[in-house]
Amino acid sequence: MPAASLSPPLPLWVRVPAAAGIALVLLPLLAMTLQVDWARFPALIGSEASRAALALSLRTAAASTVLCVLLGVPMAAVLARSPRRGTGLLRGLVLIPLVLPPVVSGLALLSVVGRQGLLGAGLEVLGVRIAFTTAAVVLAQTFVALPFLVLSLEGALRAADTGYEQAAATLGAGPTRVLLGVTLPLVAPSLLAGVVLSFARALGEFGATITVAGSLQGTTRTLPLEIYLQREADPDAAIALSFLLILVAAAVIALVRRRGVR
Amino acid sequence: MSTAPRRPRRLRHLGVLLTLPLVLLGSGCTAGSATGGGSDAGTGEEETTLTVFAAASLQEPFTELAERYEDEHPGTTVRLSFAGSSDLATQIAQGAPADVLATADTVTMDRVVEAGDTAAEPTIFATNTLTIAVPPGNPARVASLADLTEPALDLVLCAPQVPCGRAAADLATAEALDLSPVSEEQSVTDVLGKVESGEAEAGLVYETDVIRADGAVEEVEDPATGAVVNEYPIAPVADAAEPDDAAAFLELVTSPEGQEILAAQGFGAP
Numbered sequence: 359m360p361a362a363s364l365s366p367p368l369p370l371w372v373r374v375p376a377a378a379g380i381a382l383v384l385l386p387l388l389a390m391t392l393q394v395d396w397a398r399f400p401a402l403i404g405s406e407a408s409r410a411a412l413a414l415s416l417r418t419a420a421a422s423t424v425l426c427v428l429l430g431v432p433m434a435a436v437l438a439r440s441p442r443r444g445t446g447l448l449r450g451l452v453l454i455p456l457v458l459p460p461v462v463s464g465l466a467l468l469s470v471v472g473r474q475g476l477l478g479a480g481l482e483v484l485g486v487r488i489a490f491t492t493a494a495v496v497l498a499q500t501f502v503a504l505p506f507l508v509l510s511l512e513g514a515l516r517a518a519d520t521g522y523e524q525a526a527a528t529l530g531a532g533p534t535r536v537l538l539g540v541t542l543p544l545v546a547p548s549l550l551a552g553v554v555l556s557f558a559r560a561l562g563e564f565g566a567t568i569t570v571a572g573s574l575q576g577t578t579r580t581l582p583l584e585i586y587l588q589r590e591a592d593p594d595a596a597i598a599l600s601f602l603l604i605l606v607a608a609a610v611i612a613l614v615r616r617r618g619v620r
Numbered sequence: 621m622s623t624a625p626r627r628p629r630r631l632r633h634l635g636v637l638l639t640l641p642l643v644l645l646g647s648g649c650t651a652g653s654a655t656g657g658g659s660d661a662g663t664g665e666e667e668t669t670l671t672v673f674a675a676a677s678l679q680e681p682f683t684e685l686a687e688r689y690e691d692e693h694p695g696t697t698v699r700l701s702f703a704g705s706s707d708l709a710t711q712i713a714q715g716a717p718a719d720v721l722a723t724a725d726t727v728t729m730d731r732v733v734e735a736g737d738t739a740a741e742p743t744i745f746a747t748n749t750l751t752i753a754v755p756p757g758n759p760a761r762v763a764s765l766a767d768l769t770e771p772a773l774d775l776v777l778c779a780p781q782v783p784c785g786r787a788a789a790d791l792a793t794a795e796a797l798d799l800s801p802v803s804e805e806q807s808v809t810d811v812l813g814k815v816e817s818g819e820a821e822a823g824l825v826y827e828t829d830v831i832r833a834d835g836a837v838e839e840v841e842d843p844a845t846g847a848v849v850n851e852y853p854i855a856p857v858a859d860a861a862e863p864d865d866a867a868a869f870l871e872l873v874t875s876p877e878g879q880e881i882l883a884a885q886g887f888g889a890p
Contacts, residue, residue, distance in 0.1 A: 472817065472818075473817075473818050474818050490802040490819070568810075571803075572802060572804075572805065572814070573779065573805060573806065574801065574802060574804055575804075578803065590704070590707075590782050591706075591781035593710070
């Protein structure tokens with residue numbers, strides 16, 4: 359893409375705040391790796407509680423990401439193809455979980471699926487309980503992660519050239535075939551970025567999870583909850599697990615960049 | 621043809637990815653921020669500020685004790701910081717400016733003593749026992765500790781890693797109870813919150829928490845809960861800025877006057 363080489367040079371001073379910003383992000387991460395007790399690292403990571411938390415985190419974050427795609431792609435498509443007027447409010451509202459403190463998200467979810475919640479009471483009668491189950495973890499993660507997918511995809515869909523879609527339609531492709539065969543492949547990089555962001559957000563989810571789902575090893579105690587708990591008992595274990603979470607995050611970024619940049 | 625200015629797709633993509641660490645870090649920053657931070661340097665010469673770090677469960681009596689102390693020592697301001705005992709211990713280990721530390725259990729205080737962060741031996745100034753809290757109306761009809769072993773009961777406890785969870789585990793051992801909670805919470809206030817909201821059908825909290833809840837939960841009394849008594853130690857912090865005030869505050873807490881304030885909030889005598 360030629361844009362980068364043609365752009366005018368940046369003023370030199372911009373590098374100072376840019377470097378400060380990079381330091382702000384990287385320094386805490388580097389400082390924490392210095393605190394990792396490497397001698398005990400395998401034991402800390404390999405403990406039963408740690409493994410249960412990691413497995414639960416990966417499982418629930420993956421399930422939440424799938425839900426985000428199943429719900430978020432249609433949401434983004436509908437929002438992108440609706441006239442801006444009229445849907446502006448809706449567009450703003452669905453992004454609210456992005457700016458809510460997670461604890462607030464948790465309380466809001468409880469008011470729906472909690473025992474005394476809007477739907478919870480009815481579900482209870484049917485013998486379905488969501489609070490304190492792994493389903494609650496997935497629900498909380500999906501709630502907070504969904505806007506990330508919608509946000510990154512909607513912008514791309516709006517900016518995408520509709521010429522190909524029109525051509526496909528002219529050639530006789532039905533709307534479903536156009537959406538799946540032309541529109542989505544066109545915005546694949548943004549979709550991938552949205553998937554990664556929502557997975558990462560789900561993986562890091564803490565406040566809403568502890569509020570709706572509680573904290574029980576193997577059922578609802580995800581890696582961030584385990585880190586928070588271990589901080590009380592064994593700070594070294596908390597640091598080791600935090601480092602593990604950073605590794606997972608870095609691995610996800612690396613995976614996507616390789617596929618995305620080509 | 622669309623001529624709208626378009627950023628190169630690759631850069632846009634990168635921008636999204638660069639926000640990722642912030643997303644990850646931003647999602648875990650709820651706790652431990654509600655504490656008194658920097659010191660009030662530069663106040664008048666005669667003004668002194670005594671900083672007291674106290675366990676979250678001590679909020680009511682210590683607020684009252686601090687007011688009493690300020691009344692009796694004009695010119696001294698008592699600054700209170702309430703948090704989980706382990707949080708407070710960590711903050712002091714990291715050099716937080718505290719003059720007095722009061723924790724909700726001896727295990728945490730012992731860690732602080734071992735680290736050399738106390739100026740004198742801790743004194744036990746209060747006790748607390750666990751009790752059964754249920755939502756108003758007691759929907760699951762819990763009548764005794766033994767009822768908590770019912771597998772269908774939504775029981776919430778503290779995690780064994782925190783003081784109230786250690787006490788619950790000790791009680792379960794002492795009374796040979798096989799407890800299977802649906803959630804092990806981070807603090808006793810979290811347990812109380814889950815019971816208050818009705819999400820949990822029963823929880824083990826401290827006597828004082830039931831008093832604090834002021835009707836939002838009901839207590840189910842069982843004399844067997846007295847088998848485990850939780851002790852609250854208090855100690856002056858090493859390198860305190862105001863060691864004299866720290867000593868005087870400790871004296872107030874352990875005096876009959878201080879004990880009366882603690883008893884009014886449901887704390888037992890040492």
